[in-house]
Amino acid sequence: xxxxxxxxxxxxxxxKAACYKESKMGKKYALIVIKDNAHTLxxxxxxxxxxxxxxxxxxxxxxxxxxWRYKYKExxxxxxxxxxxxxxxxxxxxxxxxxxxxxxxxxxDQELTFETIQDAAIKLSSSxxxxxxxxxxxxxxxxxxxxxxxGQELTSHTISDCLxxxxxxxxxxxxxxxxxxxxxxxxxxxRPIADARxxxxxxxxxxxxxxxxx
Numbered sequence: 001x002x003x004x005x006x007x008x009x010x011x012x013x014x015x016k017a018a019c020y021k022e023s024k025m026g027k028k029y030a031l032i033v034i035k036d037n038a039h040t041l042x043x044x045x046x047x048x049x050x051x052x053x054x055x056x057x058x059x060x061x062x063x064x065x066x067x068w069r070y071k072y073k074e075x076x077x078x079x080x081x082x083x084x085x086x087x088x089x090x091x092x093x094x095x096x097x098x099x100x101x102x103x104x105x106x107x108x109d110q111e112l113t114f115e116t117i118q119d120a121a122i123k124l125s126s127s128x129x130x131x132x133x134x135x136x137x138x139x140x141x142x143x144x145x146x147x148x149x150x151g152q153e154l155t156s157h158t159i160s161d162c163l164x165x166x167x168x169x170x171x172x173x174x175x176x177x178x179x180x181x182x183x184x185x186x187x188x189x190x191r192p193i194a195d196a197r198x199x200x201x202x203x204x205x206x207x208x209x210x211x212x213x214x
Contacts, residue, residue: 030112030136032121033210034105034128035182041128043098046105049127050096050120060088104210114138118146118153126151131181135206141165143199145173145206147181154181157193159202 034041050056064084068076076084095110112120114136121134125148135145142160146153157173178190192205206212 027140028113028138030108030114030117031134032105032107032112032117032124033133033135034107034130035103035133035210036105036130037103039100039103041105041130043100046098046107046124046128047092047096050092050098050107050124057085057088057092060091061085064088102211104212112136114142114144118144118156121146121148122151122153125149133182133210135203137199137203140199142168143202144168145193145202147173147178149181154178157202159196159199 034046048057061081061084065076065081068080097108099106109120117134117136121132125132129150131154132148133145134148135143137143141162142158144156144158146156148154155174155177156171158168158171160168163170173190173194175187175190175194178184179187182190184190189209192208193202196202196205
C-alpha cells in the first residue's frame with residue numbers, strides 16, 4: 001500500500017507521520033528510507049529489488065526450482081514455477097510494507113531487525129541508484145543508522161552504552177560523506193545526528209532530517 005502527498009500540504013505531513021509511526025513498531029523497529037525527489041521509483045520496482053534475509057522473490061523461486069530438480073530429477077513445468085513465484089510474492093505482500101510519503105519511500109518488514117537491516121540496505125543499494133538510508137532501534141539499548149549506495153555502506157552511526165554486549169563496533173557518521181551523498185544543502189543538516197548523545201536525541205535528529213513526525 002502506498003500513497004502520494006503534496007509537498008507542503010497538511011495531508012503530506014499527516015501521511016509522513018502515519019508512515020513513520022507505523023514503521024517504528026514500539027521500541028524495536030527497522031526502517032529503510034529512500035529520498036526520491038523526482039519520484040523515479042515505484043512500489044513495484046522497490047519490491048522487485050528488495051531482498052529480505054530469506055532472499056529476494058527470484059532468489060526464493062530459484063531455490064524452490066533447485067529443490068524440485070533434486071527431488072524429482074526433472075525440470076519443473078511453467079505452471080509449477082508460476083506457483084512458486086506467486087507463493088513468494090504473497091509472502092512478501094504479507095510482511096513487506098512500502099509507503100510513498102511526499103518525497104520519501106519508507107520501507108519496513110517483519111523480518112528486518114537491527115541485526116539484518118544493514119545487509120538488506122546494502123543489497124537494495126546494489127540495484128537502486130538512489131542512496132539507501134537505514135535506521136534501527138533495539139529496546140532503546142542501541143540505535144544504528146547507515147547510508148548505502150552502489151552495493152556498499154558509505155558511512156554509519158551507532159549510539160549505545162552496551163556496544164560490547166552486541167559485539168558491534170562503534171561508528172560515527174562521516175558528515176561530509178552524508179551531506180554529499182544525500183544532496184543536503186549544508187553539513188548542519190546532518191550534524192545533529194553526529195552530535196546526539198542519546199538514542200532519543202538521535203531519533204529526533206533523524207526525524208527532523210527527513211521531516212518525519214515522531
